Amino acid sequence: MTHRFPIKEIARQAGLSTATVDRALNDRAHVSPQTKLRVTAAIKELVAQESQLAARGRRLFFDFVIEAPSRFSREVKAAVDAILPQIGTAVCRPRFLLQEIMEEQEVVGALKRILKRGSHGVCLKARDTPKIRDAVNALASAKIPVITLVTDIAGTNRLAYVGLDNAGAGRTAAYLVAQTVGNASGTVLATRSHERFLGEEERKSAFAEALANRCPKLRIVSVEGGGGVSFETSKILLKAMDSILDLRAVYSMGGGNRSILDTLEGHGLKPKVFVAHDLDQENKRLLLERRLDFVLHHDLKIDIGNAFNAFLAFHQLLAEPASVSVSTVQVLTPENVPES
Known part of the structure; x- marks a missing residue:
């Protein structure tokens, strides 16, 4: 080599x-x-x-530990690559651990290795579990700042959360379903990649509350698991098919949408409206094929830029404290899909 x-x-x-x-x-x-x-x-x-090494400034290493389908991890890496050239105060080097499914012990093991070798900051997308919280707090105690991405980890000393307003996204999804379905009765399928992702829990709770107020005749059937990975998502959804009667809508919070659509169609089910999250390449194709109706999207480059600013401020490499705010969702349809 x-x-x-x-x-x-x-x-x-x-x-x-x-x-x-x-x-x-x-x-x-x-x-x-x-x-x-x-x-x-x-x-x-x-x-x-x-x-970047020709640039003057301090050299910093940052670790990205991401549990997500590869289609989302690619978007994270692309956002990092887009932001790095804009950073002029330091030479920033990212290190990536990207896996579609990471069990609790794998995440904890990765964070312990980072603690041992050192890091200038960790950007983390992981489940909210007690052992992962302890590992985050151990990093913070060692002056290694942790920023949670897209899904937060509660009760920790993490430096900041960057990502979308998950509760606002859930309410937006309920609004879109209500506007399409109206006062009809029937079932809404709500899918999540895992019960321990706090961001998806926030979306689900806000969605359920808003939908109950707008469409009290609709019944929500929740399906959780699969990590947003197509095969696993399909396998878990198949187990719930008997409870999905008179399907009106789908709100997919965790991905695997082509698999969800194919599984439903294999059972003769076609929702009137399908709301998904994130404009990755798969969802873009599904929108253009008009198999998805709405995609709730936010710009990962803004999130990654906010993360780097927070890290640099922590290391006193910015003149002013970094301001980190959550992202609001954009509603994309087949008629307004951005070209890039």
Whole structure:
């Protein structure tokens, strides 16, 4: 594997030991394919960031630990790549741990490794569990700031939350369903990727309350799990099909929308309105195919920019304290899909 970086630097970027990186670079035994991919990705990141090294300023390492479907993680990484060139006060190097499903112990293990090796900040999208809260507090106690992305983690000493107004998004979804369905009776399917994502819980609670006020004849059937991953989402939805009668609407809070649509259509069900979240490439295609009616979207670049500003302010590299505000959703339809 050709490269021009010291093994120690690659190891720091990849979050691995120098011995592991050395084995991967020299194609030695007992190196998993996933580890090789992490080393390759680290070298690519170092190449992409090398131009920044000419800039004057402090060099900072930031860790992004994201549990999300790959389609969303790609959007996060693209947003980071777009924001980095705009940062002039320091040379910022991101390190990514992106997995579609991360169990509690995996997240805790990743945060403990970061605590051990050091970091200038952690941007975290993870479930809200007691052990993850403890790990976040341990980082904060070690002066490693943690910013939660899109979904918050309650009762911790995290530095800030960046992302959308989840309760406002839920109320917006209820409004769109009510305007489309009217005073009809029937079922609304509300799907979440996991019960422990606090952001999705906030969306669900606000949606249910607002919909009950606007459309009291509608009944909500909740389906939770699958992590927004297509196969897992379909498997969990199939178990709930008997309870979905007279389907009027779908509010998908956690993704896997093509799988949801295909599963419903396989059972002869077609909602009058389907409201989803985030304009990733899959949802963009579904909108253009007119299989989705509305996508509640917010600009991740704004969120990532807010996160970096909060990190830089924490390290006293900004003249003024950073102001972090939640994002309001944009309502996208097949008629106003942005080209990029």
